[in-house]
Amino acid sequence: MPGLSFLPDSFEEYEDLKTLLDAGARWFDIRSAGEVEVRGRPFSLHVAAVGSRDPQAPAIGFFGGIHGLERIGSQLVLDYMRALIGRLAWDELLMRQLESVRLVMMPICNPGGMWLATRANPNGVDLMRNAPQDADEHVPFLAGGQRVGSWLPWYRGRRGAPMEPEAAALLKIVDEELAHRPLAFALDCHSGYGWSDSIWFPYARTRQLMRHLPEMYVLKTMFERAHPHHGYTFEPQSHQYLLHGDLWDCAYDRAPTASVFLPLTLELGSWLWIKKNPRQIFSRQGMFNPVMQHRTARVLRRHANLFEFLTRAAFSASRWLPQGVARQQVLQSAIGHWYRKPGS
Numbered sequence: 001m002p003g004l005s006f007l008p009d010s011f012e013e014y015e016d017l018k019t020l021l022d023a024g025a026r027w028f029d030i031r032s033a034g035e036v037e038v039r040g041r042p043f044s045l046h047v048a049a050v051g052s053r054d055p056q057a058p059a060i061g062f063f064g065g066i067h068g069l070e071r072i073g074s075q076l077v078l079d080y081m082r083a084l085i086g087r088l089a090w091d092e093l094l095m096r097q098l099e100s101v102r103l104v105m106m107p108i109c110n111p112g113g114m115w116l117a118t119r120a121n122p123n124g125v126d127l128m129r130n131a132p133q134d135a136d137e138h139v140p141f142l143a144g145g146q147r148v149g150s151w152l153p154w155y156r157g158r159r160g161a162p163m164e165p166e167a168a169a170l171l172k173i174v175d176e177e178l179a180h181r182p183l184a185f186a187l188d189c190h191s192g193y194g195w196s197d198s199i200w201f202p203y204a205r206t207r208q209l210m211r212h213l214p215e216m217y218v219l220k221t222m223f224e225r226a227h228p229h230h231g232y233t234f235e236p237q238s239h240q241y242l243l244h245g246d247l248w249d250c251a252y253d254r255a256p257t258a259s260v261f262l263p264l265t266l267e268l269g270s271w272l273w274i275k276k277n278p279r280q281i282f283s284r285q286g287m288f289n290p291v292m293q294h295r296t297a298r299v300l301r302r303h304a305n306l307f308e309f310l311t312r313a314a315f316s317a318s319r320w321l322p323q324g325v326a327r328q329q330v331l332q333s334a335i336g337h338w339y340r341k342p343g344s
Helices: 012-023 071-088 092-098 111-116 166-178 212-226 247-254 271-276 278-282 293-302 304-315 325-336
Strands: 029-038 043-049 061-064 100-106 181-193 199-201 235-238 258-267
Touching: 012 043, 012 071, 012 100, 012 111, 029 111, 029 166, 029 199, 043 071, 043 092, 043 166, 043 278, 061 071, 061 166, 061 304, 071 092, 071 181, 071 258, 071 293, 092 304, 100 166, 166 247, 181 247, 212 235, 212 258, 212 304, 212 325, 247 258, 271 325, 293 304
Parallel strands: 061 100, 061 181, 181 258, 199 235
Antiparallel strands: 029 043, 043 100, 199 258
């Protein structure tokens, strides 16, 4: 790739993460989920966790940087880590929450792609199209995932090949830290689609209902009541488009049926940033990230409520998880809200 010989030894988000891991070492359980090497430069897939070590405790996983161009997603998770470190020194309420809840953070899932400033990983594979499952119906040309070759965007990888190391590492963290608990959330931070911010949940491969639709509906309702002016579109990803190989579809389907595992994708609408500053369209970074410093700061502030809400919802799970007959009633409300056409 032209110009790679002039790449710096690292990049800002990766160095920021290492600084935060050092600062939080007294509280965090720190591990590497693997390592990728790009042009002789190794990058570790760093993971930090804090809170209860009880495997039955509810947990929340925060992920970013699956697409290397979408730096703002990593910055959101890094900013949350920075706030946690600042609060852990004095916040007694937070310490009490963490006695019963576990937080898991993987801010840079694709460090090689972020270093190279590419959406895909260094092998040219789009990690969000890399899981083995195919969509039930027609997907958008190219954008739904393709196997023609890495010279085209949205490449899934060769059929039958092992998953890319970054994708496999993310799924391993989900399996070990989230999916086998009675309750767990995952929040994966992306950018680049639409005029407004969205929260998507499975499925992306099918229009069928996820088995935990009642729990997702209650979570949405609680969030709207706590933050009535949140501004997110909260819906199944299939309402926008279908795709092959979605990692969160794969993670959700692999989770034990007895567990309540609720993966969420935060999709930041970057088209609005481009509208406010049209010159961004001529920059690959500007297509997916706010370029102006004040807009970046505004984005980091805006989504703090969502991160905090998920922590509180996990801590208070016994007060809101629907059970028995009530759950069936909630299911009907969820179907009516998301899947019935007006007038049907």
